[in-house]
Every structure is written in C-alpha cells, then in structure tokens.
Amino acid sequence: MAIYTWWASDPHQRFWMEITDRDDLGADLFAPTADGSGRPYWGYELITYVQPGDVIVHWHKTLAGEPGIVGWSQATGFYEETDISWQAHGTVGRRAGSLEPRPAWRMPLLNFTPLARPVLISEVRAWEPELRKVLAQLEVQYPDGRLYFPFGFSDRRELRAQQTYFVKMPREVLEILALEDLGDVTGPKPGATSTERKSAKRGGSGYIADSAVRSAIEWRAVNLAIEAYEALDYEVEYTGSTKPYDLVVTKRDEIRRVEVKGSSGAAKTVELTYGEVDNSRDWQPTDLVVVDGIQWWRELDGSVQADGGEIRWWKNWTAEASRLQEIRFRYKLPPSGWSGK
Missing domain, CATH: 3.10.590.10 (ph1033 like domains)
Structure with missing residues (x-):
C-alpha cells in the first residue's frame, strides 16, 4: 500500500x-x-x-x-x-x-x-x-x-x-x-x-532486535529487584546466568532464591521454564518478583535502554500446577525426513 x-x-x-x-x-x-x-x-x-x-x-x-x-x-x-x-x-x-x-x-x-x-x-x-x-x-x-x-x-x-x-x-x-x-x-x-x-x-533481523529488547527489560527488572532486597538488608548474589533462578538473597541464617520477571505492560501472566517451575517446588523459600510497566527505547546507535517499572512481590512462591498453562512443546523429529532432492 x-x-x-x-x-x-x-x-x-x-x-x-x-x-x-x-x-x-x-x-x-x-x-x-x-x-x-x-x-x-x-x-x-x-x-x-x-x-x-x-x-x-x-x-x-x-x-x-x-x-x-x-x-x-x-x-x-x-x-x-x-x-x-x-x-x-x-x-x-x-x-x-x-x-x-x-x-x-x-x-x-x-x-x-x-x-x-x-x-x-x-x-x-x-x-x-x-x-x-x-x-x-x-x-x-x-x-x-x-x-x-x-x-x-x-x-x-x-x-x-x-x-x-x-x-x-x-x-x-x-x-x-x-x-x-x-x-x-x-x-x-x-x-x-x-x-x-x-x-x-527489510535486511535486518527482527529476532535480534526483539532479543535486545527482551534483554534490556529483563536486566531492568533484575536491577530493581536487587535494589529492593538490598533495601531490606539482604546480601544479593546474581545467579541467572548459571542457575534456574535469578538471585540468591541472604540475611543472617535466611537464604532465599528469587525468580525475576519483567514486562513493558501490566503483566497478567509470565513465562516459566521447566527449571524455574521445578526450583520453586524443590526449594523454599523462593520468591517471585514481577516488574511491570518497564519503559524501553532504542537509541540512534541501535542500542536498547530501559527505565521505570513497578515491583510486585510473591513471597514463599510455588508454581502451582493449577495456574500453569502449556504454550509450547518440544517435538523430537523422526529419524529421517524428505530433503527435497
């Protein structure tokens, strides 16, 4: 058009x-x-x-x-x-x-x-x-x-x-x-x-652009969660790159794991991996922190920045089966398939 x-x-x-x-x-x-x-x-x-x-x-x-x-x-x-x-x-x-x-x-x-x-x-x-x-x-x-x-x-x-x-x-x-x-x-x-x-x-990669946006939103949420726990006198360790949870927070003998999710809108649902679900069930106390309303923008050099956001908190959280909805499946391919040749 x-x-x-x-x-x-x-x-x-x-x-x-x-x-x-x-x-x-x-x-x-x-x-x-x-x-x-x-x-x-x-x-x-x-x-x-x-x-x-x-x-x-x-x-x-x-x-x-x-x-x-x-x-x-x-x-x-x-x-x-x-x-x-x-x-x-x-x-x-x-x-x-x-x-x-x-x-x-x-x-x-x-x-x-x-x-x-x-x-x-x-x-x-x-x-x-x-x-x-x-x-x-x-x-x-x-x-x-x-x-x-x-x-x-x-x-x-x-x-x-x-x-x-x-x-x-x-x-x-x-x-x-x-x-x-x-x-x-x-x-x-x-x-x-x-x-x-x-x-x-036309020549760009929408996936790369979306990935950059997702990363900016996720890091903004993690940083706000870290600030919130530190304000409550917890020591905070980031573990999201190696563990199926984002933070470990410690105060004296109390050790909590924290799952953090960020959203640019008002989140009514969040996506969880199998590891995140299993962790919430196998380890307590685990908290769920959701940061809504994160604002993001792309700079003229192509980098993505994020700011703002409001924290919502679920202490001692478990991913209940009744609240989970399957939205993706991993399909194992049969041993052979037509190559088109």
Whole structure:
C-alpha cells in the first residue's frame, strides 16, 4: 500500500492519534502488518511512519465514561517487527478474525501523560463545523492522496472517530481541540527518515532486535529487584546466568532464591521454564518478583535502554500446577525426513 506522506515536508505536523480500548494505554503502538485478509491496511501501516519524538494522542473508547482523548505519549526509538495475537473489532471482524499469532509492528512509547481534562466526543461534535473546514483546507493544500483524518463526517449520523486503529492528527485539529500546548513538547532527535528505516528493516533481523529488547527489560527488572532486597538488608548474589533462578538473597541464617520477571505492560501472566517451575517446588523459600510497566527505547546507535517499572512481590512462591498453562512443546523429529532432492 502506498502511503501518502502529505506531512513529510512540514516539521510541525508530528502528531498522531491511537484509537483504542486497551488497558495498557501509552505502552506502545501495536498492530498487525496486514488486515484479516492479508492485505496492507493504512490504519496499521501508518505506525511505521512515526518518527522518534512524535506525539501520539490517545483516543480511548471507555476510560473517561465516553469516547475521547484522554492522554498523550511520545514515540521513542524505531518500530520493531514482532508478532501479535489480534482480532479486529466489530461484528465482521469478530466473525472473520483470528487469535493466531500474526506478523506485527510495535513502536515503543514513553512519557504517557493523562490529560487533566479529557477532550470528549460530545465536545468534539460541537466543533464539527471548524473540523470540516480544516479538512477542506487540507484537501486543497494536499490534493494528491488520503489525509488519514482523525474524524469521520456523515450527513446521516453524528461525527465520530475513524473506525480504525491509527490516524494522522493535523496540528490544526489540535488547535481546535484546545491541545495546542502539545506543540511545545520537545521535538524528535535527528535520525533516519521513515524511508531509510523501512529500507533498513527489510535486511535486518527482527529476532535480534526483539532479543535486545527482551534483554534490556529483563536486566531492568533484575536491577530493581536487587535494589529492593538490598533495601531490606539482604546480601544479593546474581545467579541467572548459571542457575534456574535469578538471585540468591541472604540475611543472617535466611537464604532465599528469587525468580525475576519483567514486562513493558501490566503483566497478567509470565513465562516459566521447566527449571524455574521445578526450583520453586524443590526449594523454599523462593520468591517471585514481577516488574511491570518497564519503559524501553532504542537509541540512534541501535542500542536498547530501559527505565521505570513497578515491583510486585510473591513471597514463599510455588508454581502451582493449577495456574500453569502449556504454550509450547518440544517435538523430537523422526529419524529421517524428505530433503527435497
């Protein structure tokens, strides 16, 4: 799909809008690389045109009691190629969609800031004449393609947010919505253009990029766990590189093993290896420490950094069988197979 980058020549047009009902608002932009029929779709692909430092306003469908803009975040680093379990919303999407993992794009976000006063749909509708005027002016100024405007107009129903995931937010619309102060947010650092980033991605390794992100998140979680135990006067030894647990913490005669897990969102589950499960059952006391909400970003040199996070703690933890769910299997191949020759 050819995206019409009407904003490319104007550095002031660095705003976007996510339309969602997700719980982890401001964690990232996350969408499949194609629609349910496997075709490119602009409401997803626009993610790949976001530049580091761009501002994303978040339109949430329920958080403020009615749909509206409830906060904003900033893009950081470059988008990642990964997988997502995704099902489109709406009657048709639920019927045709699938929860099978699909290729996806993920753009990390930082600095989620809730609006003290959300901009609700009832207010936006009151500004419909001004919004229609802005759209008409932009269509004259940029006549060669789609504008990906954040709102849809109809003579048969009231104004509403576009029925998609991600749209372009013209700065002129922010001014109408009394959000012009977002224009003062520090701009992006100089870096690769969208075209350069997309070209580089074609030859890159998504697995290596994801591995670097996972490592940054895991080390951030481990470091926070170490700080937390040291604050409780434990001596701490890192064992994660050689043992099926991350830390051994000691205070006088007390010796505890600690399993640490990190997440960029609000973790409802964690992945455990057989060794981690067996350790929790064979050795007590063992603790489980989960660090949620870790923020990560990719520097211009490609390195991944992580910060933030909130600790949750399960003391004297055992991996109960009733809470475990098998999600992977190791299959032993038969002794011979067709080589294709």
